[in-house]
Amino acid sequence: xxxxxxxxxxxxxxxxxxxxxxxxxxxxxxxxxxxxxxxxxxxxxxxxxxxxxxxxxxxxxxxxxxxxxxxxxxxxxxxxxxxxxxxxxxxxxxxxxxxxxxxxxxxxxxxxxxxxxxxxxxxxxxxxxxxxxxxxx
Amino acid sequence: xxxxxxxxxxxxxxxxxxxxxxxxxxxxxxxxxxxxxxxxxxxxxxxxxxxxxxxxxxxxxxxxxxxxxxxxxxxxxxxxxxxxxxxxxxxxxxxxxxxxxxxxxxxxxxxxxxxxxxxxxxxxxxxxxxxxxxxxxxxxxxxxxxxxxxxxxxxxxxxxxxxxxxxxxxxxxxxxxxxxxxxxxxxxxxxxxxxxxxxxxxxxxxxxxxxxxxxxxxxxxxxxxxxxxxxxxxxxxxxxxxxxxxxxxxxxxxxxxxxxxxxxxxxxxxxxxxxxxxxxxxxxxxxxxxxxxxxxxxxxxxxxxxxxxxxxxxxxxxxxxxx
Numbered sequence: 287x288x289x290x291x292x293x294x295x296x297x298x299x300x301x302x303x304x305x306x307x308x309x310x311x312x313x314x315x316x317x318x319x320x321x322x323x324x325x326x327x328x329x330x331x332x333x334x335x336x337x338x339x340x341x342x343x344x345x346x347x348x349x350x351x352x353x354x355x356x357x358x359x360x361x362x363x364x365x366x367x368x369x370x371x372x373x374x375x376x377x378x379x380x381x382x383x384x385x386x387x388x389x390x391x392x393x394x395x396x397x398x399x400x401x402x403x404x405x406x407x408x409x410x411x412x413x414x415x416x417x418x419x420x421x422x423x
Numbered sequence: 424x425x426x427x428x429x430x431x432x433x434x435x436x437x438x439x440x441x442x443x444x445x446x447x448x449x450x451x452x453x454x455x456x457x458x459x460x461x462x463x464x465x466x467x468x469x470x471x472x473x474x475x476x477x478x479x480x481x482x483x484x485x486x487x488x489x490x491x492x493x494x495x496x497x498x499x500x501x502x503x504x505x506x507x508x509x510x511x512x513x514x515x516x517x518x519x520x521x522x523x524x525x526x527x528x529x530x531x532x533x534x535x536x537x538x539x540x541x542x543x544x545x546x547x548x549x550x551x552x553x554x555x556x557x558x559x560x561x562x563x564x565x566x567x568x569x570x571x572x573x574x575x576x577x578x579x580x581x582x583x584x585x586x587x588x589x590x591x592x593x594x595x596x597x598x599x600x601x602x603x604x605x606x607x608x609x610x611x612x613x614x615x616x617x618x619x620x621x622x623x624x625x626x627x628x629x630x631x632x633x634x635x636x637x638x639x640x641x642x643x644x645x646x647x648x649x650x651x652x653x654x655x656x657x658x659x660x661x662x663x664x665x666x667x668x669x670x671x672x673x674x675x676x677x678x679x680x681x682x683x684x685x686x687x688x689x690x691x692x693x694x695x696x697x698x699x700x701x702x703x704x705x706x707x708x709x710x711x712x713x714x715x716x717x718x719x720x721x722x723x724x725x726x727x728x729x730x731x732x733x734x735x736x737x738x739x740x741x742x743x744x745x746x
Contacts, residue, residue: 309522309601311583312515312570316732319506319518335726337585337622358729360526363620363719364602368525386506386519389736394728398520399504 310337310361317396321387325355325395329379332372334362341397343381357383357397379403449653449683452610457653457683459608459615462716465597465691465709466530466604468495473543473551480542481551488533488540496531499524514601528602534709536690544598546692547706553669560670560700567667573737576730581665583730585723587642588621591668595626595644595659595677596693596707606711607718615648615655623721628657635661640673642666655681671697687713 327345339359346352362370375381380403385395450458468491473481483491502508503524511521533540543551556564571578582589590600597606597619605620617626628648635645645661657679664673680692689711696704 309514310589311580311729311733312517313511313519313521314515314517315570315573316729316736317519318736333726336721337723337727338729340726340728356728360522361602361721363605363721364526364528366719367528384504388732390732390739392732392735394732396520397523398506399523 313396316358316388317386318389319386323355323383323385323387323395325357325381325383325385327355327381327383329375329377329381330354331377332375334365334372336361336363339365341375341381341400343383353393355383356394357385357400358394359397359400375402448685450686452612454612456610456650457655458610459655459681459683459689460610461608462714462718463606463608463689463711464530464604464714465599465606465711466528467534467599467709468492468530468532469534469541469544469709471544471598471707472553473545477542478550481546481549483533483540483542485540492532499527522601526602528604530599530604536708536710541709544707544709545705546708547694548703553701554705555702556670557700557702560672560697562670563667563700564670567670573734576734579730579733581642582622583733585622585727585730587666588619588624592621593617593619593624593626593643594668594693595646595657595679596668596695597679597691598707599709603721605714605718607716615657618718620718620721622723628655634658637661640664644675644677651680653682657681668695669700671695671700674699681711684710 325343325345327343329341330344331342333340333342339362341357341359343355343357344352345355365374382401383395383397384399384401385397388394452458452460477483498508499510502510504520505511506518506520507516510527514521533542534544535541545551545553548554567580570580570583573579576584580589581587587593588600588603591598592600592604597617600621603621607618609616609618613630615628615630617628619625624643626643626646628646630648632647634647635641639645640661640663642663642665644659644666646657646659648655648657650656657677659677659679660675662671662673662675666673666675668675674697676696678694678696680690682690682692684690690708691711692706692708694704694706695701
């Protein structure tokens, strides 16, 4: 019986991999794995639009110069359903973004990880977001 | 005597023309057909094809399913925020990271039909696998994964261009995908409309109508419907030669059956036929489950900055190579 449970458990990865995993676009076509970025800045605008939400972040360089980055995220519909709104990450919120810059060299990146001032990782569903979806679970 | 004969004949006629036993407990429209209207989701972790590790095992007990469902959720959480992982690789990450888990909504449970959890959406062939594909279909399927050239917007996949949702979310056949697995059905005696949240695809099914002429081709095909007892049967042909369902051709033929089995469930079954692509017809089955609305808008094209970045990236690469 133990062996059986193990067999079933071991193949969860296979199911995950075999799931209809297909995104709107291939990330590798838009972003450059050789250009990781670490952005420390302040949210200036949130666009909750399809097919991808974009979070605008103003980053102040060591020389005091401010550059505006756009960080790509997923479709906002899931967020709305879980109780997130544009106000969840209000302009002025300090964030730290880990991601990869776009291939064309523009100031755009994907947001593999976005950390809020209190340490919560914004897009980590597993960390507990306080959204209704999580409270229900 | 004559009266008695007529009465018997009448009873026989009733027996002959009576549709399948009417299902009780399902809402009905004023014309007496089951009411399919509402907001539905088909999100599930049950894959299209049965994984090799579950070969020969079409169903799971609830306890077995729970083990896998928990493991699957844990693995997703574990992969979150990293730049690689099985899911990210499958979505074309190649080291750049991808969607964070919070953006995914592919369901957390296996699809349940007749009270039992299923290990594949495919129910025929019984091995839960897509039948043998022709070499051409295999090439078309592979090409759809790699995505074509970057020379023109028109060379990019239909989903990347926001023309159709990805992964056959609108179909037909309709399949659950990574997120936005939400549908709204509106029904009149003459038309049934299925609004798909992903890329706002809208399927219009003309009831009791003939198919359009063969030279009329549509992204989602031409769908006509009729009632078979309490089941809505939808027949779809006239696809374009650019609509691809796993390497299918423009001659793809899909027959779908929608049966509202109870207040909260529509049982969905679709048979896929395309001799130029698949060795034999095959059938999928899963439930649409009632969900809270609304369907959100999906103005995909207007905000599709990604397409600009993707083509811009290719131009930058060319410029760098020529330097």
